[in-house]
Amino acid sequence: MSDIYDNWEKLVRAVLRKEQLWQLFHAHSRSPSILSESSDASSSSHLSSPSANMPFDFLSSSSYSREEYFEVPNKLVFTAKFTRAFGIEDLFKASTGYLGKGMFGSVYKATLYDMIVVVMKRLKPVNVSEVQFRRRMEIIGNIRDENVVALKGYYSYKEEKIILYEYYCNGSVSQLLHGKTGENQAHVDWPTRLRIAIGAARGIAHIHTQIGGKLVHGNIRSSNVFINPQRYGCISDIGLAAVKTTTFTPAIRCYAPEDENTRNVSQESDVYSFGVFLLELVTRTSPIAFDLVKWVNSVEYKEWNPKVVDIDLLKNNSAIKEQIVKTLEVGMSCGAKSPERRPKMSAVVKMIEDISMMNTEKQVSTGRKISGTLQ
Numbered sequence: 228m229s230d231i232y233d234n235w236e237k238l239v240r241a242v243l244r245k246e247q248l249w250q251l252f253h254a255h256s257r258s259p260s261i262l263s264e265s266s267d268a269s270s271s272s273h274l275s276s277p278s279a280n281m282p283f284d285f286l287s288s289s290s291y292s293r294e295e296y297f298e299v300p301n302k303l304v305f306t307a308k309f310t311r312a313f314g315i316e317d318l319f320k321a322s323t324g325y326l327g328k329g330m331f332g333s334v335y336k337a338t339l340y341d342m343i344v345v346v347m348k349r350l351k352p353v354n355v356s357e358v359q360f361r362r363r364m365e366i367i368g369n370i371r372d373e374n375v376v377a378l379k380g381y382y383s384y385k386e387e388k389i390i391l392y393e394y395y396c397n398g399s400v401s402q403l404l405h406g407k408t409g410e411n412q413a414h415v416d417w418p419t420r421l422r423i424a425i426g427a428a429r430g431i432a433h434i435h436t437q438i439g440g441k442l443v444h445g446n447i448r449s450s451n452v453f454i455n456p457q458r459y460g461c462i463s464d465i466g467l468a469a470v471k472t473t474t475f476t477p478a479i480r481c482y483a484p485e486d487e488n489t490r491n492v493s494q495e496s497d498v499y500s501f502g503v504f505l506l507e508l509v510t511r512t513s514p515i516a517f518d519l520v521k522w523v524n525s526v527e528y529k530e531w532n533p534k535v536v537d538i539d540l541l542k543n544n545s546a547i548k549e550q551i552v553k554t555l556e557v558g559m560s561c562g563a564k565s566p567e568r569r570p571k572m573s574a575v576v577k578m579i580e581d582i583s584m585m586n587t588e589k590q591v592s593t594g595r596k597i598s599g600t601l602q
């Protein structure tokens with residue numbers, strides 16, 4: 228009898244906990260990451276992984292004991308506007324799917340209680356002190372902008388650093404542009420690309436206003452741009468370049484020439500990388516192992532030149548040609564060799580918004596709050 232009672236009590240506790248979590252997240256989170264995406268996720272092409280739906284075994288790849296992970300208080304910190312709705316134990320029990328590995332660490336999608344979805348980035352060892360790391364996370368965590376992927380929280384204990392981000396079920400712009408080839412390649416029309424560019428530019432410009440106008444992104448590339456629910460670009464991975472010195476990967480040609488050996492990132496170098504991103508959007512050519520600035524510079528890009536424009540865009544009506552030419556021009560001005568000659572990010576936003584207002588059959592609205600769907 229007491230067994231039945233115990234089981235019943237456990238069940239009630241579990242249901243209450245689930246209900247509590249649902250309410251907490253529903254009340255405090257903004258779309259798109261949590262709650263609703265667990266169902267989308269199953270249909271998302273970039274999420275297949277042999278490790279999907281299994282809790283990730285942190286302990287087996289760490290030098291810390293279970294007690295160390297769970298018993299020291301305040302290691303899992305939620306950022307300003309994000310409610311503390313789960314603990315580190317819940318996170319460790321969550322089912323995880325491996326999303327990929329970047330310069331700063333490995334990334335997993337974690338699903339807690341079948342309804343809360345977050346992205347966990349497990350960082351490689353950082354090069355800053357604990358205090359500096361926490362301060363940096365607080366700064367990034369305080370950024371709230373529809374064009375910036377929100378940092379929800381972080382876990383920090385000695386060498387172990389895990390960052391929690393909003394989850395974007397449609398994958399990155401890099402995956403959208405280059406994920407599939409041939410007949411399976413995604414059709415990405417011009418208004419969509421312009422919205423991605425406008426959103427990413429706004430996000431970076433916003434980042435550049437933080438900490439007295441000194442915050443730098445440091446790693447702008449299409450794999451760090453996602454698409455928000457309004458279908459605008461949304462920038463991720465802010466400020467990680469400041470906590471982790473990476474060996475520069477010369478194979479990726481999206482960093483400013485002055486950064487090549489030092490990775491001394493600056494707002495000017497962010498502008499350069501954004502310029503490369505614009506060129507990538509127009510040409511649909513990846514900057515991995517290919518210098519887009521050099522290539523576009525080698526052709527007559529100030530006139531309509533189908534040689535450098537993605538074939539998918541050539542199918543469009545002729546009215547967008549001028550917008551495409553102007554976008555290439557903005558990309559090239561951002562890609563100026565000398566940092567002083569590059570425009571400020573706020574000016575770049577204005578330039579792209581002006582382009583989107585040019586008279587075409589399909590104008591892209593530039594309102595800050597856009598509720599419509601893809602045109």
Ligand SMILES: Nc1ncnc2c1ncn2[C@@H]1O[C@H](COP(=O)(O)OP(=O)(O)OP(=O)(O)O)[C@@H](O)[C@H]1O
Binds near residue numbers: 464
């Ligand atoms: N917030 C997110 N939502 C959905 N997928 C994500 C999110 N953040 C990262 N990913 C995915 O996880 C994988 C690894 O991302 P990560 O940012 O570590 O690497 P990267 O962008 O390829 O390289 P880099 O280290 O230069 O940023 C990528 O496939 C990326 O699309």
